Each structure stands twice: as C-alpha cells, then as structure tokens.
Amino acid sequence: MDGGEVLENTYVSKLITVTEGEWAGWQCYPGGDPFEDLAGPFYYRIDADGQKVCAFRAERRHMNGGLFMHGGCVMTFADFSLFVIARDVIDGSRTVTATFNCELVGTARIGDLVECRGDVVKAGRSMVFVRGIISAPGGPVAAFSSVLKKTTVRG
Secondary structure, three states: OOOOOOOOOOOOOOOEEOOOHHHOOOEEOOOOOHHHHHHOOOEEEEOOOOOEEEEEEOOHHHEOOOOOEOHHHHHHHHHHHHHHHOHHHHOOEEEEEEEEEEEEOOOOOOOOEEEEEEEEEEEOOOEEEEEEEEEEOOEEEEEEEEEEEEEEEOO
16 A cells, blocks of 8 residues: 555444353454454453453464464554553543553463453553563463553544
C-alpha cells in the first residue's frame, strides 16, 4: 500500500464473555483489532484477588521454526495485555502504544497456557505507564513496559 488508498475502518471492538469451553467465564474483544484477531484469540478475566489476568493457549501457529513461541506473538500478546491492564485508567479515550520495551527471557511450547499479569505504574492526564510479566508453565517468558498515549475521547 502506497498510502494513496483509503481503507474503511469496519472493525468495532465489542467485549464479550465466553460461555462455553475452556474459556468459559473469560472475556475477549473479537473484531476490535485485525492483527490481534489473526494472532489470537486472547482472553482476560479478573482473578480472586481482583487482578486482571490475560491468557491464551499456545498453538503451532504461534511458534517459530524451532517450535518455540515466536517473539512477535509474545509481543502481540503483551500489547493486548497492556491495554487490558490499563483499561480502567484509559477511561474511554482512544489510546495508542507510544513506547514498548520487551525482554524475551523464556519460551512457551505448543499446548502451554500463556498468561500475563501486570500493573499500571502511573496514570497521567495523557500518558499511562504499564508493566507486565508473561509466563508459561516453564517459567517467565517476557517482561515488558510500555507508555500508552491517550489521543481523544471516543465519540
């Protein structure tokens, strides 16, 4: 695409609660982000301690040529997770990832439950600082930090 073509944005994020299967009781946003829809689905829930937990089940399509989880998949999941972690402080604003730092410290394998937990370090008027840890049964997979930039209030 050379920038001359105008694409219609037909993606509308709609929070749903899964009612059946492994993810019953978890929530997700199908149709909200074309790339996340391709890479996911990614899910989240609130645990017994009130903390947001994001998760997905690792599949063959998430792996690299060595059958370790692809770093791009890890970072895509981290980006999904940081918006879930910051959801309450974003407060209806259109928000973009301004910075993203990630250390890949381990891996996940096919069939693993991959989870993320994190917290908002600081929520300013227009910037939100977030950090998180992604883990799998073998231990930590990645540590990340990010700054989200609020752009406008959703109309």
